[in-house]
Structure formats: C-alpha cells, structure tokens
Amino acid sequence: MTTDVIVVGAGPTGLMLACELALAGVATRIVERRDRAQPDSRALTLHPRSIELLDLRGIAPRFLALGRPVPGWHFAGLNTRLDFSALDSRHPYTLFLAQARTEALLEERARELGVDILRGHTVAGVRQDATGVEVDVRGPGGEATMTAAYVVGCDGARSTVRTAAGIEFPGTDETVTGILGDFATVDTDDPALRRAQAHGVLVAPLEDGVTRLVLIDPARMRVPSREPVTLEEFRASLTGLCGSDCGIGGPRWMSRFGNATRLAARYRSGRVLLAGDAAHVHFPAGGQGLNAGLQDAVNLGWKLAAAVQGWAPPGLLDTYDAERRPVGRAVTENTEIQTLLAELPLVEPYAGPARALRALLDELLAVRDVNRLLAGRVSALHTAYPAPAGPDTGPDIDALAGRRMPDIALTADGSPATRVYELLHDGRFVLLDLMPSDAEPATVPAAWAERVHAVAVTSQGGHPELAGVTEVLIRPDGHIAWAGRSTDPQQRRSRRIRALAAWAGVDRPRTSA
Secondary structure, three states, X not given: OEOOEEEEOOOHHHHHHHHHHHHOOOOEEEEEOOOOOOOXXXXXXXXXXXXXXXXXXXXXXXXXXXXEEEOEEXXXXXXXXXXXXHOOOOOOOEEEOOHHHHHHHXXXXXXXXXXXXXXXXXXXXXXXXXOOXXXXXXXXXXXXXXXXXXXXXXXXXXXXXXXXXXXXXXXXXXXXXXEEEEEEEOOOOXXXXXHHHHOOOEEEEOHHXXXXXXXXXXXXXXXXXXXXXXXXXXXXXXXXXXXXXXXXXXXXXXXXXXXXXXXXXXXXXXXXXXXHHHOEEOOOHHHHHHHHHHHXXXXXXXXXXHHHHOOOXXXXXXXXXXXXXXXXXXXXXXXXXXXXXXXXXXXXXXXXXXXXXXXXXXXXXXXXXXXXXXXXXXXXXXXXXXXXXXXXXXOOOOOOOOOEOOXXXXXXXXXXXXXXXXXXXXXXEXXXXXXXXXXXXXXXXXXXXXXXXXXXXXXXXXXXXXXXXXXXXXXXXXXXXXXXXXOOHHHHHXXXXXXXXXXXXXXXXXXXX
C-alpha cells in the first residue's frame, strides 16, 4: 500500500494536516488506532488564529454555525480577562466548540478532499531511508507494511512515530494534577457554585444541558494522572473547596490531567516529522494545545506538499522546525507560568505571596497594552516567524516578512469586493500588487503561474502595517513571505523573482526530497 504521505493520528492536528495535503493534490492516508471517533472532548475552544486558518480555507462557517463566540479568555484563571475583542482580527473571540465537534467537521472535510482514513490500525514500526518511509501497521485484516515519501506523527504525547524516529522528548514529569468532569446535573442556583468559581473551579456549559467542571484540589493535586477519577472524589473535592458538592450527578466523562511538559528536540528527522501533542505537551492552561496543533498543521502542510511534488526550494521543509518549534517552546513556557500561578496559592508557605502576585497581575492586565500583548500571544495572532536572511534583507523586506497577513478588504481586477483570506481558499500563494493601476503590473512568470495567484488591487481598505508597501507575497498559511516597497519597475521585477524562487520554488522531478 503506497501513498505520498502517511499521517499517524486522526485527532484535530492529523485531520487538519491531511486536509492541507489533499488540498495541494498530495495523496494522503491517515492511520488511527481507535476504531471510531473519540466521543469525549478534552479541549473546548478554538482561538482567534485557528479560526482565521479555517477562514483561509473557506470552512470557518461550518465551525461558527456550531460554536459559541466568547469575546474574552483567561490567563491562569485571573479575574481580569484577556480581551480578544480588542485584537486586529475578523474573529476576535474564543469559539466554544467541543473537540469532538471540531474533529467531526475536519474529518468531513478530509473525506471531501479524498483522504483515506484507516481506523482501528496500530503503528508497530517506522523505518526510513533516502527514498521513502515504511510503516508497519496492525489492523482488523492482520499486519501490513505501507510505504510513503514521508510520515508525520500526530499521535500524541506517547507518539510511536517519535520514538521510532529516535527523536528525544525532553522536559519535566508531572508534579500537579487536576480533574475535570462533564455532568448532566449541576445545581447552578447553588451559591456554593459561585464560591467554587472563586476558588478557581472552571464552570463551562456544554451541549444538551451538560456542565463541565475543572478544578485543582490542594488535597489531591499530587495524585498521579493515571489514577481514575470517581464521582465520590469529585464531590469530596468540591465540598472541600466550597462547602457543597454543587449537586453534581450523571457524570458523562471524568478525567485527571497533569502538568508534564515536554518539547521534542526537533520536529523533523529526515522523512519523519512531528506535529501537535507528538511535538509538545503541557498543562491544558488556556486551551492552547489543540490550537497550537492546528497551527502546526497549516504551517507544515504546504511545505510538505512542495517536498513531495518536487518544487520545494532548498531548506523549505526545514523551516517547519525553525518556525514552529519556537512557538511550541513559548506555549510550554507560558503554560508552566500559568500552572505555578494556579498551584502556589494552594501551597504553604507560598500561598500568601502567590495570592498577592495574582492580585498584582490582575492590576497589570487592566492596563490595555499589557492585556493586548498577552492576548496576542495566547490567541496566536501575534505569532511571527523569523524573516529569512539573504540578499533581500533590509528596508525592502522590513519587519513584515514572517508576520501574519491582515485580512484586509480589497477590490481587484474589476471583481467584486473581497477579502485577502478569500483569495487563499485553494492553498496557493497570493501576490498582491498594490501599485496604482497605471503602473507596470506585478506579473508572475510562467514557471510559478500554477502555484501563485497574482492579484492587481485597485482599491483596499488599508492597514497601517501596509503603508508604503507596493507588493506582498503571501504564503499559503497566511503569513507574509516577502513585502516590497520599491516603485522602480526593474527593481520590482528582480526582487519579485528572487522572492518567488526563494519561496515558491522551481520545477523539479516529483521524486525529489
């Protein structure tokens, strides 16, 4: 059984990556050990940048129709909320949407694009050489070996793919655990529930009248995450925190989670790559894990497709590690901070100073610029990748390279008004020509015409970051590859061609790595 790419794991990260690859015309197979979709939802939120990425592909309405927008979010459960509504985005909110729903929608999209999804198949081994990868699997029909050009491990914290590739997973073991439970009945009128929230209990209404409670019990926070949670324990923990069990009953799902924090030593080893929880794990503070995985997938998808199809410029696939691993490090660091801010108020002799620190941070978050800075990091809207070094660095490249492209409104080529993100639905590069209509148009030579959509913008809503910019080359993941400011026709042509060669590549045989 041969395909272009094997994705191991059918969680949100694996499904999103498969969608990206299939959209680019890459034959993709997902191998998943579970024989059916996971019914329980550890994650509940999509953050602004993740929604933007869905918007880039034209599928955001499917998610918005089922989710509930919330304008703010939290950092370490502090009273002062992060104000996502102040961020520069068409989606300045957290979307409450159960992970099971997110996975179902992504699987629907993957099947529309022709992705082959094999459930009930366990990966037993991975081997690679200079020409490809072999994956041994065990399934209902017995054992088989699949071959592909690349394999991507999206198979979680205990990743078989990562282990087989010999990629180290350094970090720290869990020292704190919390519990969560989804309950059919909760006495929402009980004043104790409000007291519980004051003691850090997260209360989140889900579908069908189910309520999720998440807490850290100082008397039980050293219990290993492998120990099952019981209804009696949950009731006892609530009673200890607020004097009442809040009338919980009818548990649909209960789980214990810990703060083990690890980051893969590298995201690529030859033809084996990692994404999502296989690359980074941490305490589920702020709901960043699922979102970071989706963003890994969109960063990797077009680059891996370029490698499979033979047009990747030298080093392009390595930029996945260079760009996403620092993001993984930043997420693990901020979740460690949030864990300490939640844990230390429960531990003597640190409780008093820790509560004072939380009060100080609440005051700081009330400062608009501080709130905006942290909201931009947690939402991932401020994620910017390092600009590549080279002959074009300097004022003509400036700070825009690597940054997220704003979704400005524009009119192009006499077409009806549209948005930048609508131009990226097919996963190609977009070259925006922002020069006046009487200037020489920014044409794309034939060598890149299939991969780059050139658009002459006749009017645009404007954005302060784009002041003085004459051309923008936008990557398929919505980040800026290159921004030009020259108005000289010859300079524009030469710099444009260098940018296209550096990012959109050249034609090479499909078998090239």
